Amino acid sequence: DAKTTQPTSMDCAEGRAANLPCNHSTISGNEYVYWYRQIHSQGPQYIIHGLKNNETNEMASLIITEDRKSSTLILPHATLRDTAVYYCIALLTTSGTYKYIFGTGTRLKVLA
Amino acid sequence: NAGVTQTPKFQVLKTGQSMTLQCAQDMNHNSMYWYRQDPGMGLRLIYYSASEGTTDKGEVPNGYNVSRLNKREFSLRLESAAPSQTSVYFCATTTTGLGNEKLFFGSGTQLSVL
Numbered sequence: 762d763a764k765t766t767q768p769t770s771m772d773c774a775e776g777r778a779a780n781l782p783c784n785h786s787t788i789s790g791n792e793y794v795y796w797y798r799q800i801h802s803q804g805p806q807y808i809i810h811g812l813k814n815n816e817t818n819e820m821a822s823l824i825i826t827e828d829r830k831s832s833t834l835i836l837p838h839a840t841l842r843d844t845a846v847y848y849c850i851a852l853l854t855t856s857g858t859y860k861y862i863f864g865t866g867t868r869l870k871v872l873a
Numbered sequence: 874n875a876g877v878t879q880t881p882k883f884q885v886l887k888t889g890q891s892m893t894l895q896c897a898q899d900m901n902h903n904s905m906y907w908y909r910q911d912p913g914m915g916l917r918l919i920y921y922s923a924s925e926g927t928t929d930k931g932e933v934p935n936g937y938n939v940s941r942l943n944k945r946e947f948s949l950r951l952e953s954a955a956p957s958q959t960s961v962y963f964c965a966t967t968t969t970g971l972g973n974e975k976l977f978f979g980s981g982t983q984l985s986v987l
Contacts, residue, residue, distance in 0.1 A: 793972050804963050804978025859972045863916040
Protein backbone atom coordinates (compact mmCIF):
# COMPACT_ATOMS: atom_id res chain seq x y z
CA ASP A 762 0.00 0.00 0.00
CA ALA A 763 1.22 3.47 -0.82
CA LYS A 764 1.49 5.39 2.47
CA THR A 765 2.33 9.04 2.94
CA THR A 766 4.38 10.67 5.66
CA GLN A 767 4.09 14.37 6.43
CA PRO A 768 5.39 16.58 9.24
CA THR A 769 2.78 17.15 11.91
CA SER A 770 2.97 20.92 11.85
CA MET A 771 4.76 23.87 10.26
CA ASP A 772 4.79 27.64 10.63
CA CYS A 773 5.28 30.14 7.86
CA ALA A 774 5.52 33.93 7.86
CA GLU A 775 2.83 35.74 5.94
CA GLY A 776 4.02 36.66 2.43
CA ARG A 777 6.73 34.01 2.39
CA ALA A 778 6.65 30.75 0.48
CA ALA A 779 5.32 27.74 2.37
CA ASN A 780 7.00 24.46 1.40
CA LEU A 781 5.17 21.38 2.60
CA PRO A 782 6.95 18.04 2.12
CA CYS A 783 5.45 14.58 1.67
CA ASN A 784 7.10 11.18 1.46
CA HIS A 785 5.43 8.45 -0.59
CA SER A 786 8.23 5.98 -1.14
CA THR A 787 5.97 3.04 -2.08
CA ILE A 788 3.83 4.83 -4.64
CA SER A 789 3.60 2.91 -7.90
CA GLY A 790 4.37 4.27 -11.33
CA ASN A 791 0.81 5.02 -12.40
CA GLU A 792 -0.47 6.49 -9.14
CA TYR A 793 -1.01 10.22 -8.88
CA VAL A 794 0.05 12.48 -6.03
CA TYR A 795 -2.78 14.69 -4.77
CA TRP A 796 -2.88 17.55 -2.31
CA TYR A 797 -5.93 18.77 -0.42
CA ARG A 798 -6.41 21.18 2.43
CA GLN A 799 -8.98 21.46 5.17
CA ILE A 800 -9.86 24.74 6.81
CA HIS A 801 -11.44 24.40 10.26
CA SER A 802 -14.04 21.63 10.08
CA GLN A 803 -15.05 22.15 6.46
CA GLY A 804 -14.81 19.41 3.84
CA PRO A 805 -11.33 19.15 2.29
CA GLN A 806 -10.62 21.28 -0.75
CA TYR A 807 -8.63 20.14 -3.78
CA ILE A 808 -5.38 22.00 -4.40
CA ILE A 809 -3.34 20.25 -7.07
CA HIS A 810 -2.23 16.85 -8.35
CA GLY A 811 0.47 15.37 -10.56
CA LEU A 812 2.04 12.18 -11.85
CA LYS A 813 5.66 12.79 -12.83
CA ASN A 814 6.07 16.37 -13.96
CA ASN A 815 5.95 19.45 -11.82
CA GLU A 816 2.59 21.17 -11.85
CA THR A 817 1.40 24.72 -11.19
CA ASN A 818 -2.03 26.24 -10.90
CA GLU A 819 -3.53 29.40 -9.43
CA MET A 820 -3.28 28.04 -5.90
CA ALA A 821 0.08 26.29 -5.68
CA SER A 822 2.96 24.45 -7.28
CA LEU A 823 3.74 20.76 -6.94
CA ILE A 824 7.30 19.51 -7.20
CA ILE A 825 7.71 15.73 -7.57
CA THR A 826 11.15 14.17 -7.29
CA GLU A 827 12.44 12.23 -10.26
CA ASP A 828 12.18 8.92 -8.40
CA ARG A 829 8.62 9.91 -7.29
CA LYS A 830 9.37 8.95 -3.71
CA SER A 831 8.54 12.40 -2.39
CA SER A 832 6.90 15.67 -3.33
CA THR A 833 6.64 19.25 -2.10
CA LEU A 834 3.64 21.53 -2.19
CA ILE A 835 4.59 25.17 -2.54
CA LEU A 836 2.30 28.06 -1.63
CA PRO A 837 4.30 30.92 -3.17
CA HIS A 838 3.01 33.79 -1.04
CA ALA A 839 1.27 32.43 2.03
CA THR A 840 -1.57 34.45 3.54
CA LEU A 841 -3.38 34.09 6.84
CA ARG A 842 -6.23 32.39 4.97
CA ASP A 843 -3.84 29.57 4.02
CA THR A 844 -3.78 28.42 7.64
CA ALA A 845 -5.18 24.89 7.36
CA VAL A 846 -4.36 21.20 7.51
CA TYR A 847 -2.74 20.03 4.27
CA TYR A 848 -3.11 16.44 3.17
CA CYS A 849 -0.93 14.53 0.73
CA ILE A 850 -2.94 11.69 -0.77
CA ALA A 851 -1.82 8.17 -1.56
CA LEU A 852 -3.87 6.34 -4.17
CA LEU A 853 -4.47 2.66 -3.49
CA THR A 854 -5.62 0.64 -6.45
CA THR A 855 -7.91 -2.36 -6.26
CA SER A 856 -9.47 -3.97 -9.30
CA GLY A 857 -8.85 -0.83 -11.33
CA THR A 858 -10.52 1.46 -8.81
CA TYR A 859 -8.64 4.01 -6.77
CA LYS A 860 -9.21 4.40 -3.03
CA TYR A 861 -8.25 7.86 -1.86
CA ILE A 862 -6.49 7.36 1.49
CA PHE A 863 -5.64 10.48 3.47
CA GLY A 864 -2.57 10.68 5.68
CA THR A 865 -2.44 12.57 8.96
CA GLY A 866 -1.72 15.88 7.27
CA THR A 867 0.44 18.88 8.11
CA ARG A 868 -1.07 21.65 10.18
CA LEU A 869 0.22 24.86 8.59
CA LYS A 870 0.01 28.04 10.58
CA VAL A 871 0.68 31.28 8.72
CA LEU A 872 1.95 33.93 11.09
CA ALA A 873 1.30 37.66 10.71
CA ASN B 874 -25.98 22.95 -8.71
CA ALA B 875 -25.84 21.85 -5.08
CA GLY B 876 -22.81 19.59 -5.62
CA VAL B 877 -22.63 17.09 -2.76
CA THR B 878 -25.40 17.31 -0.16
CA GLN B 879 -25.26 15.54 3.18
CA THR B 880 -28.14 15.17 5.62
CA PRO B 881 -28.48 15.67 8.48
CA LYS B 882 -25.84 18.24 9.42
CA PHE B 883 -26.00 17.37 13.12
CA GLN B 884 -27.27 14.31 14.97
CA VAL B 885 -27.20 13.09 18.56
CA LEU B 886 -27.83 9.40 19.22
CA LYS B 887 -27.97 7.21 22.27
CA THR B 888 -25.83 4.08 22.39
CA GLY B 889 -27.54 1.27 20.52
CA GLN B 890 -29.72 3.47 18.32
CA SER B 891 -29.57 3.19 14.57
CA MET B 892 -29.55 5.84 11.88
CA THR B 893 -28.72 6.45 8.24
CA LEU B 894 -26.60 9.29 6.93
CA GLN B 895 -27.62 10.42 3.47
CA CYS B 896 -25.41 11.69 0.67
CA ALA B 897 -26.64 12.87 -2.71
CA GLN B 898 -24.70 14.37 -5.61
CA ASP B 899 -25.89 16.14 -8.73
CA MET B 900 -22.52 16.08 -10.49
CA ASN B 901 -23.15 12.86 -12.43
CA HIS B 902 -20.12 11.28 -10.78
CA ASN B 903 -19.56 7.53 -10.75
CA SER B 904 -17.56 7.07 -7.56
CA MET B 905 -18.65 7.98 -4.05
CA TYR B 906 -16.90 7.74 -0.69
CA TRP B 907 -17.65 7.92 3.03
CA TYR B 908 -15.00 9.21 5.44
CA ARG B 909 -14.96 9.82 9.15
CA GLN B 910 -12.87 12.38 10.98
CA ASP B 911 -12.36 12.16 14.72
CA PRO B 912 -11.47 15.32 16.64
CA GLY B 913 -7.94 16.48 15.81
CA MET B 914 -7.36 13.58 13.45
CA GLY B 915 -7.16 13.03 9.71
CA LEU B 916 -9.83 11.50 7.48
CA ARG B 917 -10.27 7.74 7.39
CA LEU B 918 -12.07 5.92 4.58
CA ILE B 919 -15.05 3.85 5.72
CA TYR B 920 -16.57 2.57 2.47
CA TYR B 921 -16.54 3.55 -1.15
CA SER B 922 -18.55 2.79 -4.26
CA ALA B 923 -16.85 2.77 -7.65
CA SER B 924 -20.17 2.76 -9.50
CA GLU B 925 -23.86 2.17 -9.02
CA GLY B 926 -24.47 -1.25 -7.51
CA THR B 927 -20.94 -1.79 -6.18
CA THR B 928 -19.46 -1.09 -2.76
CA ASP B 929 -16.13 -1.90 -1.11
CA LYS B 930 -14.62 -1.62 2.34
CA GLY B 931 -12.16 1.10 3.21
CA GLU B 932 -9.85 1.41 6.21
CA VAL B 933 -12.45 1.35 9.01
CA PRO B 934 -15.65 -0.41 7.84
CA ASN B 935 -16.61 -2.19 11.09
CA GLY B 936 -19.90 -1.03 12.55
CA TYR B 937 -21.16 0.45 9.27
CA ASN B 938 -23.15 -0.60 6.25
CA VAL B 939 -23.62 1.26 2.99
CA SER B 940 -26.05 1.32 0.09
CA ARG B 941 -25.50 2.75 -3.36
CA LEU B 942 -29.15 3.20 -4.17
CA ASN B 943 -28.56 4.78 -7.57
CA LYS B 944 -25.93 6.89 -9.23
CA ARG B 945 -26.83 9.96 -7.17
CA GLU B 946 -27.17 8.54 -3.67
CA PHE B 947 -24.82 6.74 -1.28
CA SER B 948 -26.04 6.16 2.26
CA LEU B 949 -24.15 5.13 5.40
CA ARG B 950 -25.97 3.20 8.12
CA LEU B 951 -25.07 2.70 11.74
CA GLU B 952 -27.07 -0.31 12.97
CA SER B 953 -26.16 0.00 16.65
CA ALA B 954 -24.36 3.24 17.40
CA ALA B 955 -21.46 3.26 19.85
CA PRO B 956 -19.68 6.21 21.51
CA SER B 957 -16.57 5.33 19.45
CA GLN B 958 -18.53 6.35 16.35
CA THR B 959 -18.76 9.94 17.52
CA SER B 960 -17.16 11.77 14.63
CA VAL B 961 -17.69 14.06 11.67
CA TYR B 962 -18.70 12.13 8.57
CA PHE B 963 -17.87 13.37 5.10
CA CYS B 964 -19.18 12.14 1.78
CA ALA B 965 -17.14 12.70 -1.37
CA THR B 966 -17.43 11.98 -5.10
CA THR B 967 -15.23 11.77 -8.18
CA THR B 968 -16.00 11.22 -11.85
CA THR B 969 -14.59 7.75 -12.44
CA GLY B 970 -12.28 7.17 -9.47
CA LEU B 971 -9.48 6.12 -11.80
CA GLY B 972 -6.81 8.34 -10.35
CA ASN B 973 -6.92 11.56 -12.34
CA GLU B 974 -9.92 13.35 -10.90
CA LYS B 975 -10.67 15.65 -8.04
CA LEU B 976 -12.59 14.65 -4.96
CA PHE B 977 -15.57 16.87 -4.15
CA PHE B 978 -16.70 16.85 -0.54
CA GLY B 979 -19.95 17.53 1.21
CA SER B 980 -20.10 19.83 4.24
CA GLY B 981 -20.16 16.96 6.71
CA THR B 982 -22.45 15.43 9.33
CA GLN B 983 -21.46 15.90 12.95
CA LEU B 984 -22.57 12.84 14.91
CA SER B 985 -22.46 12.44 18.68
CA VAL B 986 -23.22 9.11 20.33
CA LEU B 987 -23.93 9.33 24.05
